Amino acid sequence: MVLLVQYTLIFASVLMLVALGGCFSEHSGVINIGLEGIMVMGALGGALMMKFIDPSAAPVLIFLATALASIVCGVLYSLLLAVAAINFKADQTLVGTAMNLLGTAAATVIVKAVNTAENPDNVSSSIQYIETKKAFITNIGSFEFNWFMAVALIALIASVIILYRTRFGLRLMACGEHPQAADSVGINVYKMRYAGVLISGLLGGLGGIVYITAGVSEWKFEHGVAGFGFLALAVMIFGQWKPQRIALTALLFGLFRALSNVYTGFDVLMALNLPSSVYNMLPYIISLLVLAFTSKKSRAPKAEGIPYDKGQR
Amino acid sequence: MNNEPKKSLLRSNGLQSLIASLLCILLGLFVGYIVLLIINPVGAWEAIVTVMKNFLYYPSEAAALKYFGSTLVKAAPLLLCSLSVLFAYKVGLFNIGAAGQYVAGVGASLYCALALNMPWYVCLFAAMVAGGLMGAISGALKAYQNVNEVISCIMLNWIGLYAVNILLSGVKEETSPYTITLKAGNPNAQLPNMGLDQLFNNNKYVTLALPLAVLAAILVWVILEKTKLGYELKATGLNKDAAKYCGMREKRNIILTMVISGALAGMGAACFYLTGVEQWNCMQASVPAMGFNGIAAAFLGGLNPIGTIFSSYFIQHITSGGSYIDTSMYCAQISDLISSIIIYLCGFVLFVKVSMNRGLDKRDEKAKAKKGGKA
Structure with a gap:
């Protein structure tokens, strides 16, 4: 049971971080389908940092360095979307999809290059971080608290504070609702959209490293992050683009995702004798059902996905 | 006298698309080359040449011909997947679920072949139905519940993958996670060669799938450009409220589009797995890349069904070429990297076209001014 709670919380944290990232980007008016790719890149940055940092360094230092590496990678990678979508008015869905493919391909190439450089016989795409991972965890009884x-x-x-209580957040949201109106009162729409996308890069990158360190001590980058970025998007939509609701949804989805990791620990579930694939499918089925019942009264930002053109009326 | 100003050749939409696509390819290759240079400067040029050469890697003509056939065998399903993406995109839907529909096609065709011992045409049909159904779910969710098709397609990709893994676990080999070969399980389910294998130095995997795929491309072009149905679908894509106002059934059109789109992707799966070239791995943990590469091919082909034939071949050409790279220095995924960069660059095609037209406008204006000055 403790294990279930632990996994639920950690997966919910990942979903929350990434979905909040998507929330910032979409409130500024840019659809970020590329979150999956951003997660992979963030995970890559963090994992490489964990691989090369001295495991005997102070845990706080390891934690901060890893988080920072992920953030930097995520933000840099999200620039690809920002430039294409904001400056070149590209199709945001297409660019996002390309970023997802690119993220996995690039991460695989980089990890393999790093591995073969170390040892010519090693052509795997995995990075191990057994020792350094311990820096993130504090045991409270049998519960492993992850920072x-x-x-x-x-x-x-x-x-919550930034979006609803600051000038910046309110302006950001205005750019996603009616950019022309925002522009007319002197808000720089391009700047705001850049901010939104880069914040999503920051949170997405963080989410990536948390995801790959959640249950395992080694990650195979060929698999990317297995659709988790998209799950986060579903969380965001179900959360109606509101941080508080996103948090609750993330907990719910985290629970279902956690079940696939720990269902073997429950006699009731084992007695059902279902193949493990069923548990793997569960979060996606739930999210599809949930979307079917909640999308009708969608509160999506009005201008999301539409490139801002100053001359348009 | 002809008063119409002569239209510059450069203004034709087709040529502009071609130029933009070639630009994407060149830039993609260039970035790939730079990545290779960073990893290991010694063999970078050689590696990029290997990727581009693909089957020409073999010095003997016979072997090269055989592997040319192998590339074509994989290009056929890719073409069908990209047609699937293209068809939906023309109707304003982004079918990122081609991968899932493809997986559904794999499940249906192999299950019919191995568990039910059906002949190949039934398997092919089953694959199309399965893919179509998968598409219909996304289409219906979009039409009736306003679910963004991108998200629902992605969820369905994963659901489809795990479901097919469960389904095909029933027909897998005892000792491996792979499904039974068609040769051993049900030779009747193999697509007929129709003598095409002779053309490629007896490459027995070259089958009916090739002409079928090309035929599908032509058919898609005809439907979209020459029929009432195609016109209605495109109108719905442009503005579904206007289409409704004109008396078109916009909900039906959305669902129908996804069904056709899904059927194409499902057919792609059958055209690949029923050749017997590969077995499905029931432990597969990631959605096959075929559907996603289809997106690349569709956009690279300038969203034209005929252009897609060439772009699909090209994408498969470099993907196959990637496997010949010297693995002591680089990895085969470099070709995935190149093709994903190409997709990314495809996002800029519109920008390229707009700036090309702007350049032409300027030139024309200058020419006009000159003429005016003389007169």
Whole structure:
């Protein structure tokens, strides 16, 4: 049971971070389908940092360095979307899809290059971080508290305050609702959209590293992040683009995702004798059903997905 | 006298698309080359040449011909997947679910072949139905519940993958996670060669799938450009409220589009797995890349069914070429990297076209001014 709670919380943290990232980007008016790719890149940055940092360094240092590496990679990678969508008015769905493919391909190429450089016989696309991973975790009884859970909580509180209580957040949201109107009162729409996308890069990158360190001590980058970025998008939509609701949804989805990791620990579930694929499918089925019942009264930002053109009326 | 100003050749939409696509390819290759240079400067040029050469890697003509056939065998399903993406995109839907519909096609065709011992045409049909159904779910969700088709397609990709893994676990080999070969399980389910294998130095995987795929491309072009149905579908894509106002059944059109689109992707799966060239791995943990590469091919082909034939071949050509790279220095995924960069660059095609037209406008204006000055 403790294990279930633990996995639920950590997966919910990932979903929350990434969905909040998507929330910022979409409120500024840019659809970010590329979150999956951003997660992969963030995960790559963090994993490489964990691989090369001295495991005997202070845990706080390891934690901060890893988080920072992920953030930097995520933000840099999200620039690809920002430039294409904001400056070149490209199709945001297409660019996002390309970023997802590019993220996995690039990460695989980079990891393999790093691995073969170390040892010519090693052509795997995995990175191990057994030792350094311990820096993130503090045991409270049998519960493994991961510091990233705290980070996710902070991100949640910060998002609520920034979006609804600051000038910046309100302006950001105006750009996603009616950019022409925002522009007419002197808000620089391009700048705001850049901010939105880059914040999504920051949170997406963080989410990536948390995801790959959640249950395992080694990650195979060929698999990317297995659709988790898209799950986060579903969380965001079900959360109606509102941070508080996103948090609750993330907990729900996290629970279902956690079940696939720990269902073997429950006699009731084992007795059902279902193949493990069923548990793997579960989060996606739930999210599809949930979307079917909630999308009708969607509160999506009005101008999302539409490139801003100053001359348009 | 002809008063119409002569239209510059450069203004034709087709040529502009071609130029934009070639630009994307060149830039994609260039970025790939730079990545290779960073990884290991010694063999970078050689590696990029290997990727481009693909089957020409073999010095003997016979072997090259055989592997040319192999590339074509994989290009056929890719073409069908890209047609699937293209068809939906023309109707304003982004079918990122081609991968899932493809997986559904794999499941249906192999299950019919191996568990039910059906002949190949039934398997092919089953694959199309399965893919179509998968598409219909996304289409219906979009039409009736306003679910964004991108998200629902992605969820269905994963659901489809795991479901097919469960389904095909029933017909897998005892000792491996792979499904039974068609040769051993049900030779009747193999697509007929129709003598095409002779053309490629007895490459027995070259089958009916090739002409079928090309035929499908032509058919898609005819439907979209020459029929009432195609016109209605495109009108719905441009503005579904206007289409409704004109008396078109916009909900039906959306669903129908996804069904056709899904059937194309499902057919792609049958055209690949019923040749017997590969077995399905029931432990597969990621959605096959075929559907996503289809997106690349569709956009690279300038969203034209005929252009897609060439772009699909090209994408498969470099993907196959990637496997010949010297693995002691680089990895085969470099070709995935190149093709994903190409997709990314395809996002800029519109920008390229707009700036090309702007350049032409300027030139014309200058020419006009000169003429005016003389007169």
